[in-house]
Amino acid sequence: MDAKRAAQVMAELQKLYPEAKPELHFRNPYETLIATILSAQCTDKRVNLVTARLFPLYPDAFAMAKLTPEELEPLIKECGLYHNKAKNIVAASRALVGQYDGVVPSTREALMKLPGVGQKTAGVVLLAAFGDDQIPVDTHVFRVSRRIGLADANTPEKVEQQLRALLDRDIWSLGHHLIIWHGRRCCHARKPECERCPLNAGLCEKHMES
Ligand code: SF4
Incomplete structure (x- = not known):
């Protein structure tokens, strides 16, 4: 996927999850x-x-x-x-x-x-x-970014490198949360809910293949 489409993916996810933020509680x-x-x-x-x-x-x-x-x-x-x-x-x-x-x-x-x-x-x-710019790759980021086509590497470390290369640095941190939220709420591990996913209209490579 090229950087322009990747930016469109991020924009769609931002529209879908304007409130995306960390869900773990911590104070320091x-x-x-x-x-x-x-x-x-x-x-x-x-x-x-x-x-x-x-x-x-x-x-x-x-x-x-x-x-x-x-x-x-x-x-x-x-x-x-x-x-x-x-x-x-x-x-x-x-x-x-x-x-x-x-x-x-x-x-x-x-x-x-x-x-x-x-x-x-x-x-x-x-x-x-x-507050560093980071895009850590957990199980959701690994699965969802590979499905969408933001990355195709087969280890979390390599997927992180690909995401860093593809996405603007100023979206890394928010992008991490957006992709996790999408993985938890729509693009589930077992049954992704593609029919209600806004990325199904030409932005998700997995959906386009199926
Ligand atoms: S279209 Fe389906 S596979 Fe692609 S991101 Fe959406 S839910 Fe996931």
């Missing part, structure tokens, strides 16, 4: 980091329920670093993958205390050295907590 970079680690293979709604109880008890890296993973596990169990998530959250909190005086670093390089923080989580934290 530390909460953003923890909520994003918890959100792997879990709904934002469930993460929000868990963090509403967790953050008042353990509001920062210093408090969380004092826990053992075993103590944290029951508090985050509902989010799934809780064994690994607890291990990573405690280890990341200890690293923040030990190396950054409890402050979440604002560079991708430093973030990705923290336990449990990969390309996507680092991108979400940079975007949501620090």
Whole structure:
């Protein structure tokens, strides 16, 4: 797809979801980091329920670093993958205390050295907590952008590179949210609702093939 059509896709999605914004709840970079680690293979709604109880008890890296993973596990169990998530959250909190005086670093390089923080989580934290232009590729962005034809690579990292090359930098962050909203509300993993999708009139490559 060329840049002009990609911009039309973004414009259609903006019309459809004028209120698109992050659906995870957080108030500072530390909460953003923890909520994003918890959100792997879990709904934002469930993460929000868990963090509403967790953050008042353990509001920062210093408090969380004092826990053992075993103590944290029951508090985050509902989010799934809780064994690994607890291990990573405690280890990341200890690293923040030990190396950054409890402050979440604002560079991708430093973030990705923290336990449990990969390309996507680092991108979400940079975007949501620090206002960077980023277009992190989660499961929705990966699926939907490939269906539409905004990307065709077969890994999230390569899809992110393609989206960065195709889309204007000033739409990256909003585009991330727009594509996620579309994936959650219309272009579902199993049964995309193409009949009511505004991209079905010549903008979505998957729809044009079928
Ligand atoms: S036309 Fe169908 S496949 Fe394409 S973006 Fe819309 S819902 Fe998804």
